[in-house]
Amino acid sequence: MNRDLDLTGPQKAAALLITLGPEAASQILRHFEDGEIEQLTYEIAQMGRVPSGVKEKVIEECYHMSFVTEGIDSGGVEYAKDMLSRALGTQKAREFIERIKMRTEGSSFDFLDDADPAQLANSLKHEHPQTIALILSHLNAGKAAAVIGNLDEHVQGDVATRIAIMDRVSPDVIKEVEAGMKGKLSTLLTQDYSTAGGVQSLVSILHQVDRGTEKLIMDTLDEAQPQLAEEVRQKMFVFENIITLDDRAIQRILRDVDNKDLILALKGASDEVQQLIFRNLSKRAADLLKEDLAITGPVRLRNVEAAQQSIVNVIRRLEAAEEIVISHGGEDDVIM
Numbered sequence: 001m002n003r004d005l006d007l008t009g010p011q012k013a014a015a016l017l018i019t020l021g022p023e024a025a026s027q028i029l030r031h032f033e034d035g036e037i038e039q040l041t042y043e044i045a046q047m048g049r050v051p052s053g054v055k056e057k058v059i060e061e062c063y064h065m066s067f068v069t070e071g072i073d074s075g076g077v078e079y080a081k082d083m084l085s086r087a088l089g090t091q092k093a094r095e096f097i098e099r100i101k102m103r104t105e106g107s108s109f110d111f112l113d114d115a116d117p118a119q120l121a122n123s124l125k126h127e128h129p130q131t132i133a134l135i136l137s138h139l140n141a142g143k144a145a146a147v148i149g150n151l152d153e154h155v156q157g158d159v160a161t162r163i164a165i166m167d168r169v170s171p172d173v174i175k176e177v178e179a180g181m182k183g184k185l186s187t188l189l190t191q192d193y194s195t196a197g198g199v200q201s202l203v204s205i206l207h208q209v210d211r212g213t214e215k216l217i218m219d220t221l222d223e224a225q226p227q228l229a230e231e232v233r234q235k236m237f238v239f240e241n242i243i244t245l246d247d248r249a250i251q252r253i254l255r256d257v258d259n260k261d262l263i264l265a266l267k268g269a270s271d272e273v274q275q276l277i278f279r280n281l282s283k284r285a286a287d288l289l290k291e292d293l294a295i296t297g298p299v300r301l302r303n304v305e306a307a308q309q310s311i312v313n314v315i316r317r318l319e320a321a322e323e324i325v326i327s328h329g330g331e332d333d334v335i336m
Contacts, residue, residue, distance in 0.1 A: 014043035117146030133162035141204035157220020239308035249324040264307035
């Protein structure tokens with residue numbers, strides 16, 4: 001067999017996505033889980049030009065009746081970035097690319113990838129909170145969330161704070177901590193370093209812990225570093241996340257939103273968000289809002305963002321008062 005065709009399943013899938021081009025590939029990616037997307041992105045980033053024989057083989061295996069032979073037929077990081085941005089949006093695409101860069105360059109602490117979160121938390125409980133924060137910053141958000149959820153309550157907030165304020169870490173320090181952990185945990189291997197921690201790292205973790213753990217961590221941040229806590233909250237829920245709320249929550253939110261803010265906010269919103277809002281207004285109110293949007297001329301981006309943030313603040317206030325429910329990760333039972 002031609003060596004070009006001697007590919008693993010993920011490599012064949014990556015070759016197919018490259019062959020189809022970023023627009024079609026982005027539509028396909030929407031149906032995958034995060035872990036699968038990360039694996040495919042890694043393969044795409046590693047893959048160069050796809051030989052015509054490989055293109056024909058993967059197309060044939062997927063029962064495609066025809067395909068475009070001209071156009072994009074090479075992968076790489078830029079292709080992966082373009083494809084992910086179309087499929088997932090810029091922010092999530094950036095998170096995936098950063099994780100892929102870590103894998104490509106050699107990721108620290110990946111010997112912990114298969115460790116049980118509860119056992120890992122138990123093994124780390126006697127470590128300094130800074131050491132725990134460093135390790136969790138190098139794990140994927142889901143694993144880190146599971147580990148932090150199994151730590152003692154008095155440690156959770158301290159570790160979360162350290163993750164949020166962490167920036168670049170010396171590779172020598174990371175190697176030293178990693179070597180020590182390998183000896184203590186004796187689970188697997190590897191090394192290297194990259195940017196760790198930061199507010200976004202903590203936000204990703206908080207998105208996947210249960211509500212009780214999130215509240216405890218945020219209360220600790222409020223007390224220890226209120227400005228940092230506010231920065232975390234700003235990133236926890238952004239305006240476009242409104243599409244994750246149910247109709248009852250949207251209707252409650254709209255009762256407290258200033259109409260001027262709503263018009264400005266929707267000027268910069270996606271069609272999906274606009275349709276969600278229209279659907280939760282009376283026909284007359286929706287028609288009036290559509291008219292206002294149509295006659296409103298160009299507006300400054302900063303004014304749109306300020307209006308959207310004002311609505312986000314309403315949402316956060318209503319959630320704090322338990323008048324609406326925002327879906328979070330972890331085990332957070334809701335009784336209907």
